[in-house]
Amino acid sequence: MKNRRFVLGSLLAVTLLGSASMSFADTLDTIKQRKKILVAVDIGAPPFGMLDAQARQSGSDIESAQLLAKDLGVELEVVPVSGPNRVPFLLTKKADVVMASFSITDERKKVIDFSAPYAVLQVVVGGPSKQKLASFADLSGKTIAVTRGTTSDQELTRGVKDVANVNIVRYEDDATTNTAVATGQQDYIAAAMSVIPQVKKANPSRDVEAKFSMKGFPLGIGLRKNEPELKAYLDGWVRTNVQNGKLNDIYKKYFGVSLPGDMLN
Numbered sequence: 001m002k003n004r005r006f007v008l009g010s011l012l013a014v015t016l017l018g019s020a021s022m023s024f025a026d027t028l029d030t031i032k033q034r035k036k037i038l039v040a041v042d043i044g045a046p047p048f049g050m051l052d053a054q055a056r057q058s059g060s061d062i063e064s065a066q067l068l069a070k071d072l073g074v075e076l077e078v079v080p081v082s083g084p085n086r087v088p089f090l091l092t093k094k095a096d097v098v099m100a101s102f103s104i105t106d107e108r109k110k111v112i113d114f115s116a117p118y119a120v121l122q123v124v125v126g127g128p129s130k131q132k133l134a135s136f137a138d139l140s141g142k143t144i145a146v147t148r149g150t151t152s153d154q155e156l157t158r159g160v161k162d163v164a165n166v167n168i169v170r171y172e173d174d175a176t177t178n179t180a181v182a183t184g185q186q187d188y189i190a191a192a193m194s195v196i197p198q199v200k201k202a203n204p205s206r207d208v209e210a211k212f213s214m215k216g217f218p219l220g221i222g223l224r225k226n227e228p229e230l231k232a233y234l235d236g237w238v239r240t241n242v243q244n245g246k247l248n249d250i251y252k253k254y255f256g257v258s259l260p261g262d263m264l265n
Contacts, residue, residue, distance in 0.1 A: 114220030
């Protein structure tokens with residue numbers, strides 16, 4: 001009798017373990033059976049996600065999600081999220097994956113998984129299109145605006161520490177920094193790549209463009225842990241579409257520059 005109970009208990013444990021494993025590994029199959037993928041995108045983070053003049057969803061993450069759905073052969077449903085609720089929406093299965101300017105960090109990797117990087121959040125130096133500016137050394141003799149205490153401020157300070165005669169003007173918030181450049185108070189700016197199109201839109205006559213990248217923070221597609229089939233598919237999808245140039249074309253369309261060379265290579 002004891003042996004019989006042991007065998008039955010073992011079979012039950014194996015069955016439960018198998019069911020749990022299947023529940024973790026089913027998302028890719030679920031997407032295909034459903035014929036729809038639920039992708040969380042932050043619509044309030046231009047140019048990654050935004051509404052165009054006709055109130056249609058657009059942006060680099062929207063187009064990347066559209067490409068992913070097309071390659072999977074399924075319909076795309078965009079699940080609007082904000083920065084704080086990206087992880088909760090994923091963990092509660094309101095979304096299958098997250099493509100929302102989601103930087104890959106060690107802290108986040110404790111809770112969720114990421115695909116290989118498909119894009120990058122770059123902090124850049126911007127300036128007038130007619131001016132030559134290819135490196136920190138070219139900032140010698142120039143004044144540059146930045147928002148105090150930001151990543152851009154940190155990278156700019158680090159980059160020009162050995163460059164003579166650079167005047168950094170630190171503003172207290174992004175809106176003031178952007179206005180200073182858009183109105184011509186300053187010609188140069190250190191900021192996230194996404195800021196440059198906003199400055200140019202505010203005053204097209206200033207013709208501000210990204211000049212060079214100070215640093216890039218890789219962005220991945222977020223997915224729940226213990227999804228080996230989905231992760232393998234996403235990693236392969238990223239590699240294929242980086243190599244064939246499709247993801248780079250999307251990135252250039254919205255940011256005006258290519259993905260970093262180490263990603264393309």
